[in-house]
Structure formats: structure tokens, C-alpha cells
Amino acid sequence: MNANIFYAYSQDLSVENDVFNITWRPKEGGRVSGLGFIVKFHPADQSLIESIEQGFFAIQKTGGVEFWLVLQNSAWQNKSRIVMHYGLWKALSFRGFRFSGKSGSWECSKENEGKIKFFGAIKISIKDISYIAGAMIAEADSCILAVPLGADIKEILKNGWESRIISDEVVAGKIIKKGGVIINRVGEFDDKEKGVVVIGGEKAITEIYLSIKKPD
Numbered sequence: 001m002n003a004n005i006f007y008a009y010s011q012d013l014s015v016e017n018d019v020f021n022i023t024w025r026p027k028e029g030g031r032v033s034g035l036g037f038i039v040k041f042h043p044a045d046q047s048l049i050e051s052i053e054q055g056f057f058a059i060q061k062t063g064g065v066e067f068w069l070v071l072q073n074s075a076w077q078n079k080s081r082i083v084m085h086y087g088l089w090k091a092l093s094f095r096g097f098r099f100s101g102k103s104g105s106w107e108c109s110k111e112n113e114g115k116i117k118f119f120g121a122i123k124i125s126i127k128d129i130s131y132i133a134g135a136m137i138a139e140a141d142s143c144i145l146a147v148p149l150g151a152d153i154k155e156i157l158k159n160g161w162e163s164r165i166i167s168d169e170v171v172a173g174k175i176i177k178k179g180g181v182i183i184n185r186v187g188e189f190d191d192k193e194k195g196v197v198v199i200g201g202e203k204a205i206t207e208i209y210l211s212i213k214k215p216d
Contacts, residue, residue, distance in 0.1 A: 005054050005195070008036035009209055011202060020186065020197045024169040026176060033205035036186070038195040048133040048185060051195030052144070055183055056126050059198065061211035065146045065180075068121040068153055069099070069132055070165060072141040076115035088118035095138070097131045099124060106153075110160050119160050121145070121153050136185050140164070146198075147180035166199055176201045181208070 010019035012031045019034040026032065037054045039047035059065055071092075077083050086094060088107040099105075099122050107120030124132055124144070136142045143165050147153065156175060161168040165175075166184050175182060181204055187194030198208060 004039050004042065004050055006038050006040070007209075007212060008034075008038060009205075010034045013199065020166075020184070020199065022166065022199075024173075026173050026201070028173075028177065031202040032176065032199060033202045034197050034199045035205050035209050036195060036197045038186075038193050040193050042194070044137060044187070044194055045133055047187070047194035048136060048196070049129055052133060052183065053126065053129055055144075055196050055198055056129075058208050058211050059146045059181065062204075062207045064149050066149050066151075067124050068104075068145045068147065069124045069128075069135060070119075070121045070143055070145055070153075070157065071135060071139050072119035072160065073117045074140045076112060076117050079111075079114065079116045083116065088120050089122060091118075092135060097135045097138075099128050099131055108158065108160070117160075119157070121157060143185070144183035144196075145175060145180055146183065147175065147178060151178055151180065172199075176204075179204055181205065 008019045010017040011033050013020050013022045013034045014025050014032060019036045022032060037051040039050050089105055104123030105120065107118055109116050109118045141164055157171065161171045165171050166182050172182060181198050181200030183196050183198050186197050198205065
């Protein structure tokens with residue numbers, strides 16, 4: 001356990017709580033729970049790196065999962081040759097974000113009134129952590145998914161999503177139904193508390209919460 005991290009747990013995010021609030025519940029029933037990994041009084045990038053790292057370690061202890069960075073352009077772009085050539089991951093690489101999981105990546109696009117937005121996912125590992133944190137700060141519409149090994153991530157995300165995934169009841173519901181969790185960034189640059197919240201079904205989040213108490 002990291003002494004800089006404090007943890008916050010909520011069994012039901014659809015009711016008022018101190019972890020994270022959502023406005024929906026799974027259509028199949030059950031609760032959406034959350035576990036926060038929060039750092040106080042640290043710069044945004046360092047807070048995010050520390051909290052993602054601890055979240056990764058806790059989730060890995062539950063076994064049988066793989067991690068994906070999921071990202072969507074925050075703004076619509078003109079369909080210029082350069083924009084179309086670089087797309088999503090090549091554009092991020094050009095900006096200095098280079099991930100190790102290129103063989104496990106895909107991207108797609110959607111158009112609206114002559115503008116275009118790219119979205120996609122790339123498989124990640126803990127060694128990508130500084131790039132992961134940087135990309136999540138640079139693009140607000142991003143998160144990390146931890147899903148069961150072999151889950152069809154493209155099928156889950158193929159139609160894109162509205163704003164942040166956790167706000168999209170349909171996409172988030174699919175992830176939770178498959179036993180996956182969403183690692184969502186919380187806190188802005190001037191907030192005293194920053195980090196991530198791991199969001200998923202009650203069973204999945206309880207397992208992760210209990211894994212924190214297990215010795216390494």
C-alpha cells in the first residue's frame with residue numbers, strides 16, 4: 001500500500017455519496033459501486049500516476065483481467081488530410097504518448113456536420129503508466145477499462161459514446177455486465193484531492209476492495 005493514497009468506498013453510486021455520483025442504475029438490476037484511490041496535495045500528473053498504479057495493483061490481485069486505455073477526441077475536428085492521416089493513436093504518438101501495446105489497438109471515427117472525431121482503445125500495461133496519465137490529462141474523454149481476458153473490447157465500444165464513458169448508461173452497462181470495471185479520473189489541477197475512482201458492479205468492486213487488505 002502507498003502511504004500517499006487514501007481509499008474511499010461506496011456500495012451504491014446512484015445515491016448521494018462521497019466517492020462518485022452517477023444518475024443511472026444497471027437495467028439488469030444490482031448496484032454500481034465505486035472505490036476511490038485518492039492523493040492529496042500532489043501535482044495532477046504525479047497524483048494520477050500514483051493512483052493509477054495502486055488501482056492496477058489492486059485489480060491485478062483479483063486475476064484474469066486485461067487493461068485498455070479508452071480515448072475519444074474531446075473536440076470535433078475538420079476533415080483535413082493531416083487529421084485523416086494521423087487519426088487517433090498516430091496523433092497521440094506524434095504528441096509524445098507512445099504505448100507498448102500497438103498490436104492490441106484499434107480506432108474508429110464518427111462524423112457530424114462535416115467534422116470528425118476519433119475514438120478507440122489500446123491495450124496497456126503498468127510500464128506505460130506515465131503515458132497513460134499524460135493522455136488522460138490531455139484528453140478529458142478518456143478512461144481505463146479492466147475487463148476479463150479475451151473480452152471483445154471493440155464490440156463493446158464500436159458505436160462510440162457520449163462524453164465520458166461512465167456517463168453513457170449503455171456502454172458503461174455493457175462493461176459492468178461483462179464483469180469489467182471503469183477507472184475514471186477525478187479531480188482537476190487546482191483541487192486538493194486528485195486520483196481515480198474504480199467503478200463497476202458491486203461484486204467486482206468488493207473483490208478489489210478486499211484485495212487491498214491482502215498482503216503483497
